[in-house]
Amino acid sequence: MLLENMSYVEVEAYLVEKDTIIIPIGSTEQHSPYGIIGTDFITAEAIAREVGRRLDILVAPTITYGMSQHHMGFKGTVTLSPETMISMVKDIVNSFLEHGFRRIVFINGHGGNIEPVKTAFSQLKYENKKGIFEIISWFLLPEVQEIERDIFEDKNGYHATPSEISITKLLRPDAFKTKPTEKKRITKNKIYFPLSAEEFKKAYPDGRMESAPWLAKEKYGKLIMEEAIRVISRKVRDIQKIKIL
Numbered sequence: 322m323l324l325e326n327m328s329y330v331e332v333e334a335y336l337v338e339k340d341t342i343i344i345p346i347g348s349t350e351q352h353s354p355y356g357i358i359g360t361d362f363i364t365a366e367a368i369a370r371e372v373g374r375r376l377d378i379l380v381a382p383t384i385t386y387g388m389s390q391h392h393m394g395f396k397g398t399v400t401l402s403p404e405t406m407i408s409m410v411k412d413i414v415n416s417f418l419e420h421g422f423r424r425i426v427f428i429n430g431h432g433g434n435i436e437p438v439k440t441a442f443s444q445l446k447y448e449n450k451k452g453i454f455e456i457i458s459w460f461l462l463p464e465v466q467e468i469e470r471d472i473f474e475d476k477n478g479y480h481a482t483p484s485e486i487s488i489t490k491l492l493r494p495d496a497f498k499t500k501p502t503e504k505k506r507i508t509k510n511k512i513y514f515p516l517s518a519e520e521f522k523k524a525y526p527d528g529r530m531e532s533a534p535w536l537a538k539e540k541y542g543k544l545i546m547e548e549a550i551r552v553i554s555r556k557v558r559d560i561q562k563i564k565i566l
């Protein structure tokens with residue numbers, strides 16, 4: 322059920338029965354020469370929409386920009402400042418709260434979004450807003466990471482991972498006709514975080530973070546996405562059972 326395809330009359334009817342809404346969130350940022358710039362929002366959107374379809378829950382339009390300042394050394398990346406991101410999340414959540422939604426679940430495809438989204442949730446609670454605010458990052462689920470280890474061993478890395486690139490290969494096969502597939506070296510750095518754009522590019526000159534994106538395959542994308550959908554559906558079902566205080 323996609324919010325963008327509904328009328329306000331249909332949203333009113335939905336709110337009589339349910340108070341949950343899913344919001345996919347990702348980023349617009351480089352994913353090495355092997356991956357596509359929309360990776361993080363494309364993966365989050367596909368997973369979120371399938372969870373919504375299976376549980377009959379409303380899915381809001383995808384937030385396609387995130388906090389990606391460390392990738393700004395690479396062309397095509399767009400970043401929000403932490404302040405903008407926090408304000409945006411607050412404004413979106415507040416809008417849904419005003420209409421009577423009480424369980425607001427972000428399904429996230431980008432690590433850099435976690436801190437500002439959680440800060441926005443804390444700010445909303447500081448303002449005494451009622452409800453459950455949750456962010457679920459599909460790539461951090463232990464069940465998903467176990468499959469990634471089985472398939473890619475220690476080569477999944479942290480950015481432009483073969484896991485996320487397998488999912489985008491499945492979802493946007495045409496985009497990969499022009500992307501490289503040759504193997505490169507994986508360098509493991511001892512690194513600190515967060516990093517500025519300049520620091521990131523020094524540590525990770527081609528945009529990968531210890532990953533082997535050339536291992537990506539559509540069939541792996543299917544497996545990983547299915548597991549993420551299964552686990553997140555269970556989590557959202559559990560959220561629906563919690564009593565709002």
Ligand SMILES: [Zn+2]
Pocket residue numbers: 352360361430431480481485
């Ligand atoms: Zn990513």
